[in-house]
Amino acid sequence: QKEVEQDPGPLSVPEGAIVSLNCTYSNSAFQYFMWYRQYSRKGPELLMYTYSSGNKEDGRFTAQVDKSSKYISLFIRDSQPSDSATYLCAMTETNDYKLSFGAGTTVTVRA
Amino acid sequence: DAGVIQSPRHEVTEMGQEVTLRCKPISGHDYLFWYRQTMMRGLELLIYFNNNVPIDDSGMPEDRFSAKMPNASFSTLKIQPSEPRDSAVYFCASSLPSGSQYFGPGTRLTVL
Numbered sequence: 001q002k003e004v005e006q007d008p009g010p011l012s013v014p015e016g017a018i019v020s021l022n023c024t025y026s027n028s029a030f031q032y033f034m035w036y037r038q039y040s041r042k043g044p045e046l047l048m049y050t051y052s053s054g055n056k057e058d059g060r061f062t063a064q065v066d067k068s069s070k071y072i073s074l075f076i077r078d079s080q081p082s083d084s085a086t087y088l089c090a091m092t093e094t095n096d097y098k099l100s101f102g103a104g105t106t107v108t109v110r111a
Numbered sequence: 112d113a114g115v116i117q118s119p120r121h122e123v124t125e126m127g128q129e130v131t132l133r134c135k136p137i138s139g140h141d142y143l144f145w146y147r148q149t150m151m152r153g154l155e156l157l158i159y160f161n162n163n164v165p166i167d168d169s170g171m172p173e174d175r176f177s178a179k180m181p182n183a184s185f186s187t188l189k190i191q192p193s194e195p196r197d198s199a200v201y202f203c204a205s206s207l208p209s210g211s212q213y214f215g216p217g218t219r220l221t222v223l
Contacts, residue, residue, distance in 0.1 A: 034211070043115075043202055043214035044154070088154065097142055098167065099212065101154040 003027055006089055006102025014110050019076040023089035023102045026070065030091040030100075033065050035074045038086045038104065047087070048074065079109045113137070115215030117203050123221045129191040132218045135184055136205030144204040144212060145178055145188050154202075160186065193222045 006023045013019055021035075032051055036044035048063040050056045050072075056063045064073040072091070076083055089102040116135040124130055136143045144159040158168040163180045171178070175194070180186040190197055198221050204212040 036214075041217075041219075043204075043216050045214065046211045049211055097144075097159060097161075097206070098156055103153045 004100045004102045008103050010106040012108045017079050019079050019107055021074040021087050021105050023072050024070055029093045031094045032092050033072050034090040036088045081109045081111045084108045115203055115205055115213055117215040117218050121219045124193055125223050127192045130193045132188040132201050134186045134203030140205035140207055142206045143186050146202040147199045149199045195222045198222050
């Protein structure tokens with residue numbers, strides 16, 4: 001079993017819909033949780049960064065962490081065609097620089 | 112400020128040849144990471160450096176792979192000899208201590 005599980009999709013939604021992405025993990029020592037966005041043939045770029053449990057909102061993006069369930073989510077409101085990309089979750093322990101990545105979910109927002 | 116710079120962007124080589132990938136991290140970043148991304152295995156950490164010193168190379172697949180960081184602004188990942196199964200996109204990333212990792216555009220390697 002992988003340390004971080006993420007459904008690879010693909011996920012296709014109409015423009016304006018809410019996109020819901022999630023990851024589960026097995027390592028209870030993970031404290032830092034990130035979401036990266038990767039456009040085709042580009043490097044991943046950091047989208048959201050959360051420490052421990054709770055919610056974080058940034059514009060149309062909301063990240064949620066539930067450490068008790070070992071479950072993290074990313075919501076994209078009012079999705080746009082420009083949101084079409086692969087979204088990767090990543091996480092790490094305190095004082096550890098090694099990120100554990102999920103497989104990535106490919107999202108397509110249809111105009 | 113420029114982001115992480117990688118070269119070449121694309122590399123096509125024949126099995127058995129030596130391949131050298133290059134990376135220039137963001138100025139001031141103390142940490143440098145080399146990743147490999149494939150469809151089958153996703154994004155995998157190969158090795159990372161702190162202040163030019165290799166800290167963890169447990170992800171380096173075989174002795175055919177080696178990485179160096181001679182100074183704070185340059186790192187190389189070398190594969191010698193290359194094999195078709197090494198075909199992948201190789202990313203370099205850099206970060207500040209306890210900071211987020213910033214990725215370069217990647218080098219797409221094809222070994223024939």
